Amino acid sequence: MRGSLKELGVYYRNLTRNMVLLITFVSITPMILVSGLILFQFHTSFQEKVHAHLTTLVKKHKQNIDTFLKERLADIRQLARTFTFEELSNESFLQDRLATLQDEFGPVFVDLGVVNARGLQVAYAGPFKLGMALYSTADWFQRAMKSNAFISDVFLGLRGLPHFIVAVRENWRGDPWILRATIDFVAFNNLVEHIRIGETGFAFILNRNGEFQTKPFQEIVPGKGPYLELLRSDNSAGERPVSIGRMTGEAGVKNIFVASPLKEGDWLLVYQQKVSDAFSDFERSLRVTMVVLLLGLIAIVTTAFLLSRRMVGRIAKADREKHMMNEQVVETGKLASVGELAAGIAHEINNPVAIMVEEAGWIEDLLEEEDFKDGANLKEFRRALNQIRTQGKRCKEITHKLLSFARKTDERVQEFRIDEAIQEIVALSAQRAKYSNVTVKLNLSEDLPNVRLSQAELQQVLLNLINNALDAMEKQGGSLEISSREEEGILMIEVADNGPGIPAANLGRIFDPFFTTKPVGKGTGLGLSICYGIVKKLGGDIEVASTVGVGTTFRIKIPLEMIKAQGSLNGKGE
């Protein structure tokens, strides 16, 4: 029995585990699939949105910058065309022109200069003293002489400040001359410096050599890593107006780059932002989703675990009850067949005993005859025959008891008197009690109403309790008191012994099936659980109070309204 209990434990554990796994799997799989799908879709569309936004932004600024450069070039060209080399060589005239330009466009134009074919600046207007400076070896001069309009990269030049030059070439009397203007670096820088998104998004301009044409917001080294990569990739895909890429920087930080060529591919407008920053909204919702998913996961697993455990607990309980019921059925069946056997034996024994008693009686009759009247042993004969009759009567009583017990092992509901039923059961146990040196006291109330219930079941309950008490007191004897009374509409039957008592540790388990303290083979551990089952079935309750060394009292409480007889005693209920 114990082995199979252990197996049952494993079985229930497996059942619990399988249920938990199944519930968790079925609940989580669609959750994760749906969440993943939605997140993926959201990520895709969000990325498209960000890219579109950045593309538009960069395109707009590229146009702005291109327009700015073209307009400045156009300004200078118009100046060079409107006036002659001679007029512009006049420094005060040039000063006026610069003032006019600055009036019109603000401090964009820093200075103006007129340079002749040999590279000599013949006239200069501006804050620096650069009159008669020689530019023949300057890179911008050589390149400006080759084309008729030129915008230089940003460089320090003679003045030692970052600036760039817008130059146009015109001819005067067969000789080329150049009108050049310096564009204020700060004013130009503002064009890109205003492109700021989020915490890490900023823009800058690079030239073909990877040198900054504007002051970047962050300290970055353009000649290295991703920037070179960017320049190269841009050269190869130079026709596209805007290109977007992602690259991992030196510190392992992922950046998103949006690049667009400026000034016919000489310059590159680059917008840079950390991916985490650009997608911060997405990452926030991803984090929220993850937290929700995790909480959901924990909730599902917890629920699955609790639910499974509770359900398996119920199943186990139902199994136990079923098992107990089976045992009870077997027990009842056994008792019934024992009863039948007893009835058969009792009846068969009765006839021979009757014959023996009659034969003894016949001998007694014969002793009355004259011949024996003076027999020396007549007295002894009489005594012996008397003894035979007495023992015959004893046999009769035993068989009658057996028969009356066997007759009542049915489950039929009968109407009977409680006190009489108890007396009958006690009479059955009287012999055992005598051997165990136990005195039985009855304290039965006679005013109890008749009850309707299965007498066999009541017998079973009481006999179990009495037998337990007698078992407990077998060694040192004691007294057993059985009392019945009515208390507030409840029938109370108490079986109290003054035996060794039940240890507190066992008290909570005595009604459990298979719990027994009797030696192996002596008790099934079912007696009290059957009692419990029967009393509960009748709508009552069975309680135990026990003190070690003092004794044990079992109290059966059954509400009388559940079992009270409705009609008269004659009605035999079914």
Place this chain on the structure above:
Amino acid sequence: MALAKVMLVDDEVPFVETMTKRLTKRDLTVTSAFSGKDALDALAKDQAVEVVILDVKMPGMDGIDTLREIKRLYPLVEVVMLTGHATVESAIEGMKLGAFDYLMKPCDMEVLMGKVQEAAAKKRQHENKIIDARLKEITSRRA
């Protein structure tokens, strides 16, 4: 003259034999039968039987059936039932069918003798009453 004329019916032959001896010794005229059928046959031949001592549990025709038959055919014959074990049902059944009394085996001889005498007395009383009634009828007719 004997105290009463009885018939003993039981399937246990040794029981019947011993009882017959004992009852005869107590001044009863005893005939015996070992089944219900035998008992009815014997009664048909011998109308003088006053009291039938009948075992309830017998193979074939049992005590209750035999009782019913006896009471139907010979209503004045009294029947004392004997049984191995008293069941309320068979006792009630027997009493309803007109048995004089009910005794449990093995029974005390004195008790049995008392019952038999009472039963015989009752039977004779009944018979006397019937005879009286007849006489009265006859005498009143003559008058």
